[in-house]
Amino acid sequence: MSTASEAEPGRLVYTAEEILSGGAYAEPLIANEVRCHGGFTQDGDYRSPRMLHRGPGIDAWKEQLARDGHELIDVPPSITPPQYPNTAQAKLLLRNGVQEPVVRALTIISIVEGFGAMIRDVRVPKLDALFVENIGGTALVHLRGALFEAHARDESGYREEGGHKQMWEAARDEALENPKIPGDVLMRIMGRRRNREKTGPVFPEIDPKLERMLGFMAQVMVIEIMAEGTFEWGIDILSDPEVSASPKSAGEMVAFIQQDEKPHVEYLRTALSEARARTIKTVDGKEIAGKVVVDEFMHRILEAMTATRQREQREDVRGTLVDAMKVARNPKSLLEEFDSLDQAWTPPESTGFISTRTPSAA
Ligand SMILES: [Fe+2]
Ligand SMILES: [Fe+2]
Numbered sequence: 001m002s003t004a005s006e007a008e009p010g011r012l013v014y015t016a017e018e019i020l021s022g023g024a025y026a027e028p029l030i031a032n033e034v035r036c037h038g039g040f041t042q043d044g045d046y047r048s049p050r051m052l053h054r055g056p057g058i059d060a061w062k063e064q065l066a067r068d069g070h071e072l073i074d075v076p077p078s079i080t081p082p083q084y085p086n087t088a089q090a091k092l093l094l095r096n097g098v099q100e101p102v103v104r105a106l107t108i109i110s111i112v113e114g115f116g117a118m119i120r121d122v123r124v125p126k127l128d129a130l131f132v133e134n135i136g137g138t139a140l141v142h143l144r145g146a147l148f149e150a151h152a153r154d155e156s157g158y159r160e161e162g163g164h165k166q167m168w169e170a171a172r173d174e175a176l177e178n179p180k181i182p183g184d185v186l187m188r189i190m191g192r193r194r195n196r197e198k199t200g201p202v203f204p205e206i207d208p209k210l211e212r213m214l215g216f217m218a219q220v221m222v223i224e225i226m227a228e229g230t231f232e233w234g235i236d237i238l239s240d241p242e243v244s245a246s247p248k249s250a251g252e253m254v255a256f257i258q259q260d261e262k263p264h265v266e267y268l269r270t271a272l273s274e275a276r277a278r279t280i281k282t283v284d285g286k287e288i289a290g291k292v293v294v295d296e297f298m299h300r301i302l303e304a305m306t307a308t309r310q311r312e313q314r315e316d317v318r319g320t321l322v323d324a325m326k327v328a329r330n331p332k333s334l335l336e337e338f339d340s341l342d343q344a345w346t347p348p349e350s351t352g353f354i355s356t357r358t359p360s361a362a
Contacts, residue, residue: 007056012064012137018053019146020153031170031253036162037154038256046252048260049161050150058266061139065270070277073269073294076352079302080226081310081345083233084317088341090233093325094176094243096334100324101317102237103172103179108316109230110168111186112223113257116155119148122216125209132279132287139271143213147267154260164257168234175238175250182320192312202300202357203293205282211293214275218297221268222305224261231258272298292356299353306347 025039025047037049065072083105085093090102124144128135135141157163162170172179203211231254238244239251276294279287321338325331 007052009056010060010063011053011056012060014053014057014142014146016142016146016149019057019142020050020054020150021052022047022049023052029256031162031167032173034162034166034170035160036167036170037158038260046256046259048256048263049154051263054147054150054263054267057142058139058263058270061137061270061274062266064137065273065277068277070273072273073276073298074352075222075225075298075302076348077225077228078348079222079306079351080229081306081313081347082343083230084310084313085338086341086343087233087236089338090237091240091243092334092338092341094237096325096328098325098328098334099176099179100182101321103176104182104185104316104320105313106168106172106176106234107181107185108189109234110165110172111189113163113168114156114165116164116220117152119155119216119220120152122148122213123209124148124213125207127210130207130210130281131275131290132281135274135278138274139267140274143271147271151264151267154264164260167253167257171234171238171250171253174246174253175244177245188316202296203288205284205286206280206288206293207283210280214272214293215297215301217268217272218294219301221265221272222298222301224265224268226305226309227261228258231255231261295353296355296357299351299355302351302353306351310345 022038026042027040027044029036029038029040029046038047039049040046062072085101085105090105093099093101122143127140127143139147153163155164157166201208201211202215234254235251235258238254239247241247244250272294275290278290280290280293282288322331322335325334325338328334
């Protein structure tokens with residue numbers, strides 16, 4: 001007999017309450033005295049939050065997509081530029097008592113995680129009226145109030161439970177022993193967001209809410225995939241006893257966050273692939289292939305992010321690097337050594353997605 005709390009592999013339809021439920025844990029996750037989401041099994045294994053039904057649901061929607069003969073979109077990890085400062089550079093700074101650039105990088109990550117809460121505010125149009133084909137039993141119909149809400153809670157915490165924002169802060173503060181947090185981090189991020197160009201709709205013929213939703217999902221998915229490199233970086237630095245005061249728990253904390261991110265990438269690529277496999281009704285009664293729309297967004301976002309991400313990270317760090325190095329014994333030779341550890345990186349030649357709309361006249 002099945003009960004509401006039991007996962008049923010292959011099931012395609014869930015209530016929002018089910019998607020948001022995590023089941024019981026033998027022990028909670030406490031990060032720097034903050035109760036966080038997820039928890040541990042009797043054997044001490046970490047279990048991500050809200051995965052009792054969300055995990056099997058995502059698997060089932062992916063299997064359905066494959067059964068119907070449709071592709072699951074993918075982004076190769078080679079699209080991600082290396083983190084700046086890179087692992088060797090960050091460790092060099094920390095060994096020389098220069099914490100600020102690493103603290104800044106970790107604080108940016110925690111703030112951006114907190115911004116993940118915005119995904120619950122994405123307006124979801126009446127999707128069944130906008131696609132020609134049926135969307136019953138897909139990830140798409142579970143976005144509103146369920147998959148988006150679970151994602152928002154994972155990133156920024158929910159009620160008294162901390163999420164990734166608090167988990168990164170805890171890892172940072174444990175590993176670097178409650179460092180001084182630069183006061184301008186949030187202001188700089190916000191300033192850059194304001195300066196981003198606003199562009200008009202790419203597909204004026206489709207429902208504007210649908211365009212915004214698909215564009216936002218593609219953007220978040222690319223950010224999530226690029227974050228993979230950040231996790232490897234964070235684990236490597238924060239679990240190195242030479243530079244981390246809390247190598248075990250700080251390194252593990254980042255690994256828990258990394259585990260929690262898997263369903264984010266997976267539900268987004270599944271839902272985008274479902275939209276891509278369908279036909280979208282236009283506002284003037286015609287039709288457009290979902291593939292044309294989704295691939296256009298994926299292409300544009302990948303192209304823009306591979307071009308800007310590395311530059312923006314460098315600007316963030318370089319702007320205060322020389323000042324931060326003043327606390328070192330020999331700042332000049334430290335800067336030289338730091339720069340000698342730099343890694344060249346060129347983005348891959350193709351995004352892997354085909355753009356059919358020329359960007360509006362530059
Ligand atoms: Fe996250
Ligand atoms: Fe995420």
